[in-house]
Amino acid sequence: MEITDTxxxxxKLTDKKRHLFIADSGSVELEAGIIKNGNIRDEGxxxxxxxxxxxxxxxxxxxxxxxxxxxxxxxxxxxxxKMPKLDAEEMRAAVVFxxxxxxxxPLEKVYLDFETVPRPLEDFYQCEVxxxxxxxxIVDSRLRVLDxxxxxxxxxxxxxxxxxxxxxxxxxxxxxxMIIHIGDTQSNVIIYSRGSIxxxxxxxxxxxxxxxxxxxxxxxxxxxxxxxxxxxxxxxFVRPAGKKKSDQQSEKRKIFEALxxxxxxxxxxxxxxxxxxxxxxxxxxxxxxxxxxxxxxCGRGADLRGLDEFLLSKINLPVSRLILPIGTDxxxxxxxxxxxxGVCGCAVAAGLALRALAIESAATDGxxxxxxxxxxKRKLKRESKSKIK
Numbered sequence: 400m401e402i403t404d405t406x407x408x409x410x411k412l413t414d415k416k417r418h419l420f421i422a423d424s425g426s427v428e429l430e431a432g433i434i435k436n437g438n439i440r441d442e443g444x445x446x447x448x449x450x451x452x453x454x455x456x457x458x459x460x461x462x463x464x465x466x467x468x469x470x471x472x473x474x475x476x477x478x479x480x481k482m483p484k485l486d487a488e489e490m491r492a493a494v495v496f497x498x499x500x501x502x503x504x505p506l507e508k509v510y511l512d513f514e515t516v517p518r519p520l521e522d523f524y525q526c527e528v529x530x531x532x533x534x535x536x537i538v539d540s541r542l543r544v545l546d547x548x549x550x551x552x553x554x555x556x557x558x559x560x561x562x563x564x565x566x567x568x569x570x571x572x573x574x575x576x577m578i579i580h581i582g583d584t585q586s587n588v589i590i591y592s593r594g595s596i597x598x599x600x601x602x603x604x605x606x607x608x609x610x611x612x613x614x615x616x617x618x619x620x621x622x623x624x625x626x627x628x629x630x631x632x633x634x635x636f637v638r639p640a641g642k643k644k645s646d647q648q649s650e651k652r653k654i655f656e657a658l659x660x661x662x663x664x665x666x667x668x669x670x671x672x673x674x675x676x677x678x679x680x681x682x683x684x685x686x687x688x689x690x691x692x693x694x695x696x697c698g699r700g701a702d703l704r705g706l707d708e709f710l711l712s713k714i715n716l717p718v719s720r721l722i723l724p725i726g727t728d729x730x731x732x733x734x735x736x737x738x739x740x741g742v743c744g745c746a747v748a749a750g751l752a753l754r755a756l757a758i759e760s761a762a763t764d765g766x767x768x769x770x771x772x773x774x775x776k777r778k779l780k781r782e783s784k785s786k787i788k
Contacts, residue, residue: 400449400466400467400468400469400550400748400751401468401469401558401561401745401747401748401751402434402445402449402468402469402541403429403434403469403471403582403583403584404429404434404435404436404437404583404584405428405429405434405583405584405607406426406427406428406429406583407426407427407429407448407449407452408424408425408426408745408747408748409423409424409425409426409452409453409456409466409748410423410424410745410748410749410751410752411423411424411752411755412749412752412753412755412756413756414756414760419756423456424456424745424748425452425455425456426452426745427448427451427452429445429448430444433445433448436473437471437473437474437537438474438537438540439540439541439544442540442543442544442547443547445544446544446545446547446548447548449544449545449548449550450547450548450549450550453548453549453550464549464550464551465550465551465552465553465755466545466550466551466552466553466751466755467552467553467554467555467556467751467752467754467755467758468541468545468552468554468555468751469555469556469557469558469561469747469748469751470533470537470538470541470555470556470557470558471537471558472557472558472559472587472599472601473585473601474533474534474537475531475532475533475557476501476502476503476504476509476531476532476533477529477530477531477557477559477596477598477599478498478501478502478529478530479516479527479528479529479530479595479596479597480494480497480498480501480513480527480528480530481525481526481527482494482497482525482526482527482528483524483525483526484524484525484526490515490528491513494511494513494528494530495511497530498511498530498532501530502532504532504534506532508534508535509532509533509534509535510532510533510534510535510538511530511531511532512530512531512532513528513529513530513531514528514529515527515528516528516529516593516594516595517593517594517595527595529595529596531557531560533557538555541555553755553758554754554755554758556751556754558580558582558587558747559580559587559589559596559599560596560750561746561747561748561749561750561751561754562578562580562587562589562697562698562746562747562750563578563589563591563596563750564750564753564754565697565721565746565747565749565750565753566578566591566695566697566721566746566750567591568753574592574692575590575591575592575593575690575691575692576590576591576592576691576692576693576694576695577589577590577591577669577672577673577691577693577694577695577716578590578591578694578695578697579669579694579695579696579697579698579701580697580698580701580746580747581604581605581606581696581697581698581699581700581701581703582605582606582698582699582700582747583605583606583607583699584605584607585601585602585603585604585605586601586602586603586604586605586665586698586700587599587600587601587602588600588602588668588669588672588673590672590676597676598672598675598676600668600672600675602665602668602669602672603668604661604664604665604668605699605700606698606699606700608661609628609658609661609700609703610624610625610628611624612657612658612660612661613627613628613654613657613658615657616653616654616656616657617650617653617654617657627654628702628703628704629702629703629704630704631650631651631654631704632654632658632703632704632705632706633654633655633658633662633703633704633705633706633709634704634705634708635648635651635655635705636651636652636655636705658703662706662709666709666710666713666714669710669714670713670714673691673714691716692717693716693717693718693719694710694714694716694717694718694719695718695719695720695721696710696718696719696720696721696743697720697721697743697744697746698743698744698746699744701720701721701743701744702720702743702744707719707720720743721743721746722743
């Protein structure tokens with residue numbers, strides 16, 4: 400269950416013969432003011448929204464249900480800390496002591512957790528831990544809401560952790576990636592290297608900025624602006640001139656010109672994040688982690704047509720949109736409302752669902768394998784085509 404300032408999204412996965420499928424998913428938009436900047440302002444209204452959504456897609460008979468729930472990235476503190484190798488009890492005490500140097504809040508006011516992350520070379524004396532902290536009130540308010548909505552919290556985690564899990568499922572996690580999650584109200588640049596998240600950066604350019612720019616220039620409502628973003632976007636103007644089409648050129652040009660200031664700002668912010676990481680990354684044998692293998696786009700704004708080509712031309716790195724090894728079969732596609740490629744906009748919910756499935760499968764040792772879904776049978780293809788006709 401992903402909870403943002405503007406949306407609640409849920410997703411449930413199931414595995415059949417070691418292949419992933421969407422069992423249930425859905426979303427509901429929140430009225431302005433219920434959550435603001437990650438702070439819940441009206442717990443009662445949020446609980447009603449969550450309860451209504453879970454009943455609609457999961458069924459009243461199955462309540463209470465268990466969920467893995469997101470925590471707002473803008474409220475968290477994430478840091479990779481070098482530590483001497485210690486046993487579990489000594490390590491926890493040492494991390495708490497070191498965390499005071501990185502967290503600008505009293506430790507008694509935050510929840511703190513950490514995990515050991517892999518290093519490229521075996522070191523008998525040192526290790527690295529990824530420490531995360533978040534104000535207690537942010538967590539406690541969500542627990543109160545979930546309890547009122549009849550949802551039991553199985554786990555909570557930061558949005559960046561969920562996105563990284565979704566984006567890198569089935570990939571070689573020893574490589575370095577820049578994951579850009581273009582969310583509803585802000586974007587996050589996640590640097591993943593050497594098997595762990597290394598840095599996260601917040602960018603004040605989001606899907607809302609793209610949609611509002613299109614809505615204003617085309618004089619249409621937000622729903623239609625979302626469709627124009629996917630249908631036209633900026634693709635016609637990031638390709639070579641010979642490939643441009645002449646029809647509807649004027650409208651496409653207006654959309655492109657409206658988006659240019661936001662896109663330039665967006666690219667500059669991403670470049671600053673990359674430079675900061677490369678400047679502050681440790682020297683020595685670990686320097687290979689400074690070079691990114693590719694950029695992975697996800698989030699609501701990632702479906703802006705032509706954005707991948709635009710980033711490629713400005714940053715000169717391979718760019719791809721998130722595609723999870725998740726299929727749809729039977730009634731699942733009707734319930735989910737989007738096909739496999741549509742998971743790009745629900746990266747946080749998908750990452751949470753992957754963890755929920757691992758918990759349910761008792762695969763806490765990380766042995767769960769993410770495999771590509773099997774190809775649909777020919778008979779099913781014929782049936783689906785006839786329905787479309």
